[in-house]
Amino acid sequence: MKKCLVLLENNQPNLPLELLEVAHRIFEKSSVFTVGLPLDSQIASSAEYFDVLVHAEGSQIPAYDTANIALIAAKLHEEYGFDCIIVPATNYGRMVAPRLAMRLDVGLVADVTGLEQVNGQLEMIRPAYSGKLFAGIVKKGMGPLMMTIRPGVFPAATNPFKTTQHRVFPFQRKSSGITFIGSREKPATKDIRDSEVLISGGGGVLEHFSRLQDLSEALRGQVSASRRIVDSGVASRKIQVGQSGKTVSPRLYIALGIYGSVQHMEGLKNVQHLISVNIDPLAPICSLADVVVVGDAVDFIDQLLKRIQR
Numbered sequence: 001m002k003k004c005l006v007l008l009e010n011n012q013p014n015l016p017l018e019l020l021e022v023a024h025r026i027f028e029k030s031s032v033f034t035v036g037l038p039l040d041s042q043i044a045s046s047a048e049y050f051d052v053l054v055h056a057e058g059s060q061i062p063a064y065d066t067a068n069i070a071l072i073a074a075k076l077h078e079e080y081g082f083d084c085i086i087v088p089a090t091n092y093g094r095m096v097a098p099r100l101a102m103r104l105d106v107g108l109v110a111d112v113t114g115l116e117q118v119n120g121q122l123e124m125i126r127p128a129y130s131g132k133l134f135a136g137i138v139k140k141g142m143g144p145l146m147m148t149i150r151p152g153v154f155p156a157a158t159n160p161f162k163t164t165q166h167r168v169f170p171f172q173r174k175s176s177g178i179t180f181i182g183s184r185e186k187p188a189t190k191d192i193r194d195s196e197v198l199i200s201g202g203g204g205v206l207e208h209f210s211r212l213q214d215l216s217e218a219l220r221g222q223v224s225a226s227r228r229i230v231d232s233g234v235a236s237r238k239i240q241v242g243q244s245g246k247t248v249s250p251r252l253y254i255a256l257g258i259y260g261s262v263q264h265m266e267g268l269k270n271v272q273h274l275i276s277v278n279i280d281p282l283a284p285i286c287s288l289a290d291v292v293v294v295g296d297a298v299d300f301i302d303q304l305l306k307r308i309q310r
């Protein structure tokens with residue numbers, strides 16, 4: 001039986017199941033024993049899909065205290081001897097994973113977006129050189145396979161088990177040299193990766209980008225954008241879809257005036273239904289779309305809003 005450690009945080013509701021799916025793809029569901037390491041009990045209760053959920057004894061450990069989290073994970077590895085360690089490629093995971101890799105003296109493949117078996121060897125695929133090419137990386141040497149996984153790329157594991165074993169892990173938190181001064185709440189903005197409906201704009205609606213907001217409100221969705229819009233300074237990079245932006249998985253993606261470059265399409269792998277509105281029916285995104293509307297995107301917004309209001 002292979003053993004796999006998965007670090008968990010409260011970033012997206014689907015994330016624990018996505019990471020579990022990765023473990024199942026590497027080792028097959030029936031031959032892997034999974035250990036989940038959540039930051040606190042709130043995360044643990046929303047991630048009860050692992051064979052064992054480990055809770056560090058005593059205090060809850062804040063996400064910024066990555067030194068202590070890496071220490072717990074390293075001690076768990078001493079005991080279990082993991083074959084694989086999976087960490088989400090979030091801000092939290094990007095801080096913990098290198099520290100843990102250093103402690104274990106193993107290599108780390110960061111920001112993995114795909115897994116492939118090539119000649120009987122597992123290749124971890126990740127974008128390189130700002131997404132200009134994809135690198136397939138193979139593990140050599142001793143120690144566990146260690147990687148961070150980009151959220152929103154892998155589907156959620158289906159029919160997961162219900163965790164039956166909760167384990168309290170004895171741990172004395174060490175002074176990490178970090179002093180907590182205070183915190184300020186950032187104004188809440190929903191992550192486009194959590195949205196079921198995305199109204200996405202590209203170069204074809206550059207001058208009318210603000211019109212997308214009306215349609216997104218009417219369809220209870222969110223606005224997202226291609227890099228063309230972001231690079232023009234019209235929208236924040238937080239809402240960029242694609243290889244150097246976010247990978248999204250909405251039920252409906254309406255692409256308004258988006259050409260469909262490979263880099264943009266890279267972020268659309270898990271979209272369920274796609275409508276493309278473009279004056280050019282030969283734009284590559286139209287070949288991926290369930291419905292193609294040939295025409296002006298702003299006209300489309302007006303017409304659809306009228307229909308919805310009716």
Ligand SMILES: Cc1cc2nc3c(=O)[nH]c(=O)nc-3n(C[C@H](O)[C@H](O)[C@H](O)COP(=O)(O)OP(=O)(O)OC[C@H]3O[C@@H](n4cnc5c(N)ncnc54)[C@H](O)[C@@H]3O)c2cc1C
Pocket residue numbers: 129130131132201202203204205225226227228229240241242243244245246256257258259260261262263264277278279280283295296297298
């Ligand atoms: C390393 C690298 C990483 C990248 N990462 C990303 C990424 O993460 N995400 C991303 O999006 N891009 C990314 N890009 C950029 C990408 O290559 C494209 O340049 C970009 O996606 C183009 O955006 P667009 O389709 O919105 O605009 P354009 O290429 O300008 O296309 C505009 C489209 O709108 C149509 N159109 C024009 N007028 C109208 C109208 N009135 N109504 C309807 N349709 C109209 C046109 O026919 C055309 O198809 C990256 C590039 C590189 C080199």
